[in-house]
Amino acid sequence: MPRFAAFAFACLAVAAAIRTAPALADWDKARLDREIAAIEKQSQGRLGVALLDLRDRKTWSHRGSESFPMQSVFKLPLAIAALQAVEAGRFKLDDRITIRRSEFSLYHSPLAKAFKGESNDYALRELIRLTAAESDNTAADNLMRRIGGPKVVSDMLRAGGIVGISVDRYEREFQPEVFGLPGFGWDKVVDEPAYRKALAALDPKRRQAALAASFKDKRDTASPSASVLLLEAVAQGNWLRDPSHNSLIEKHMLDNAGGRERVRAGLPAGSRFAHRTGAGLTMDGVNHATNDIGLVTLPNGRVFAIAVYLAGSRADAKTREAAHAAVAKAAVSGLR
Helix, strand or coil: CCCCCCCCCCCHHHHHHHHHCCCCCCCCCCHHHHHHHHHHHCCCCEEEEEECCCCCCEEEEEEECCCCCCCHHHHHHHHHHHHHHHCCCCCCCCCEEEEEEEHCCCCHHHHHCCCCCCCEEHHHHHHHHHHHHCCCCHHHHHHHHCCCCCHHHEEEEEEEEEEEEECCCHHHHHHHHHCCCCCCCCCCCHHHHHHHHHHCCCCHHHHHHHHHHHCCCCEECCHHHHHHHHHHHHHCCCCCCCHHHHHHHHHHHHHCCCCCCCCCHHCCCEEEEEEEECCCCCCCCEEEEEEEEEEEEEECCCEEEEEEEEEECCCHHHHHHHHHHHHHHHHHHEEC
């Protein structure tokens, strides 16, 4: 993977951070150990956190090497892989991609809600935007299919030295499998109302067993420590050769409309947060995942990467998101 050290996100002020951050920056590890352990207990789930200071590369983590279900966090490396395909000459950003009604995926999809007729054409750049900024599942699945499938994304990560993130299935496949139903191959049309009815009618013991098994499945997972390395490479502009493509990733991360009450809510006023969220369903009182990873720029110019994964929580959404905010507050107070 080519490296372009001269380029960094202007809005994240990485260069400014390097000039102004104090020497020998580090984390107050003992304080973070105490505070994050307490937050995990309140979260009623398994909490994974990793922090990486972009100036001195000092790190801290809690369950940093453990695997957590990514949910929509995978859409960040997917968008990068799509832009790498553009740089390789396989596509152009203005290429028109046809999506058919029969190619819809499950759950959140602004594209599907606005769809007209049986097929619509979209510029590749729009599918990337819908994927990275809007977390659109239909756009993400079709984008990943067009560039060659999940393996292309995982191979890109390995080539970039990222071990601990694995992208293995489409949304239409892994979402049903999390709760014990067969996934939808591309030869099947997703009938979401029928799917939701089947999911609700499934034997609760079968749902619970499948969900418990999903937490041990290494597919479509990420470790917090690998996630902050992914983010560091994003901040440095290492994934892509074209500065305009790096700027596009930056814009989509800043435009991410999700997770307002997660990490962002715990940052001091005036901070900037470029991020990618992920969230799964709650069934039988257990939430599959509530995630948020991103690059924080503090008002004083310090920049750090943060990854927060929460799996198997029995808390409500408000409590889960409050755990993220509490982690962010602890991270800021623990940065020396």
